[in-house]
Amino acid sequence: MIHTYEEALDWIHSRLRFGIKPGIKRMEWMMEKLGHPERKFKTIHVAGTNGKGSTVTYIRHILQEAGYRVGTFTSPYIEQFNERISVDGVPFANEDLVKLVNLIKPLADELEDHELGSPTEFEVITAMSFYYFRHMAEVDIAVYETGLGGRFDSTNIITPLVSVITNIGHDHQAILGDSLAEIAYEKAGIIKHGVPVITAVAQEEAREVIVDVAKEKKSRLYQLSQELKISNYEATVKGESFFLNTPFGRLNDLRIAMKGRHQVDNAALAVMACEYVKNYYSFFIEEEHIRQGLEKAFWAGRMEEVSLDPLVVLDGAHNKEGMEKLAETVKDRYKDKHVHILFTALSDKPLDEMISLLDKVADTITFTSFDFPRAAGAEILSGKSKHPKKRAVESWENAVQSILSGLGKDDLLLITGSLYFISEVRTYFTEKG
CATH class of the missing domain: 3.40.1190.10 (Mur-like, catalytic domain)
Known part of the structure; x- marks a missing residue:
């Protein structure tokens, strides 16, 4: 019982x-x-x-x-x-x-x-x-x-x-x-x-x-x-x-x-x-x-603005097609912003293709990881990127705090990847208020 x-x-x-x-x-x-x-x-x-x-x-x-x-x-x-x-x-x-x-x-x-x-x-x-x-x-x-x-x-x-x-x-x-x-x-x-x-x-x-x-x-x-x-x-x-x-x-x-x-x-x-x-x-x-x-209608973690000042958007684009839609939306809606991306995903996803799409829309890109059985490591993800302004930070909390500290009114922090990851990050922002 x-x-x-x-x-x-x-x-x-x-x-x-x-x-x-x-x-x-x-x-x-x-x-x-x-x-x-x-x-x-x-x-x-x-x-x-x-x-x-x-x-x-x-x-x-x-x-x-x-x-x-x-x-x-x-x-x-x-x-x-x-x-x-x-x-x-x-x-x-x-x-x-x-x-x-x-x-x-x-x-x-x-x-x-x-x-x-x-x-x-x-x-x-x-x-x-x-x-x-x-x-x-x-x-x-x-x-x-x-x-x-x-x-x-x-x-x-x-x-x-x-x-x-x-x-x-x-x-x-x-x-x-x-x-x-x-x-x-x-x-x-x-x-x-x-x-x-x-x-x-x-x-x-x-x-x-x-x-x-x-x-x-x-x-x-x-x-x-x-x-x-x-x-x-x-x-x-x-x-x-x-x-x-x-x-x-x-x-x-x-x-x-x-x-x-x-x-x-x-x-x-x-x-x-x-x-x-x-x-x-x-x-x-x-x-x-x-x-x-x-x-x-509202669905959490889909192009969701969890902060306006600074601007922070969450999107659970966890496969190639989802990432294509995300890249398209970023180009359409945030072309006036400097786009800073924080990304992690599960290791069984098409990471090369997903990261290639992110490379094209990011001004800077940070790779991270999170506590999940199939989560890819930050260094592994970073190794798949050709972006000139990339870095790997294993702790996503440290990565978020680091990026936020440098954001201005013309900047956007886009956090994307696994929905399991987005769930953790969303809790972080909602509890932070």
Whole structure:
């Protein structure tokens, strides 16, 4: 029996020793034991290489503005573990975590002696979320973000009202495959028979896979730049603005607070998902709900300004495609600033390509490290850079303090890399005030 929050969290994290075990058989077994809670509430499913969290938060805010009680399942967390399972943006309570661990732990123990084997940390958390949303929080709808891939992801036991695939890029190749087509096939695994899919996938080889799977599953496909069209895009002081055409009508002068042209694509997918459930499942969503939801949507650690004087921005660009978007946004928005970058990442990422992109937008670049099993060392990262003004500082706290001490009004400190790193740095700045 687990009695405290700390004990519950320790037990969950102890599941990390089982690593990543693609497949949904263990999830199906646990859901059978729990009476299939995942079948008893409405869901929206979101997969993709980048932009999942932002798309989830746009959908959540729109539905909230319309008066719905919305669950979200996301990863990784930025400030606290509990935010992975939230209702209306509020993380579930510590005492609920203890209750859920005591519910799931006996099933995990039983599976250890089963041919299916022990459930992973992610499977345990996913199982907890299904039970919580159905029996404890009683949400109107939950928006689920895949953890890795889609086809064998533990969230893929749901049959959602609509599926969303944000984009395809090179990440987790050891598990998902090396080519964009292979990765797209894994992401397309969330497409269910007869359930529509909305996507922003642009590369032809990846898009063709999505199209083929949608046809095979007899799923209506809505594609950005085809059925969904963005126009009149403009970067504003507070975010971005754009017009959007969907099969259900035209929305002029939509505004978002999250910065970057790529966030417009994420917002467009979210609007389309909400328009779909409105028109086919009688959700009461007015145009004003869409507008207000988009403007209020916020996702920590994505081009987030955590200090204005001096200017400090955090962005969890943790793969090549994310870094490309970051570099593009820096050029567009901060061309009048001297850009000082602090970067670290996990060693299994495409570091050469990511660092090359940073070299092109940085006036100075500092490489660092942090306390995480797969974190790359500062000297190793620095060795991959060709920037004339680079340095390596192993302690990121020392690096931050050193850079901040020299910043003026024309300077920007951009801290980027692993989301696990961004989580630590964000806590540092929020506690600092």
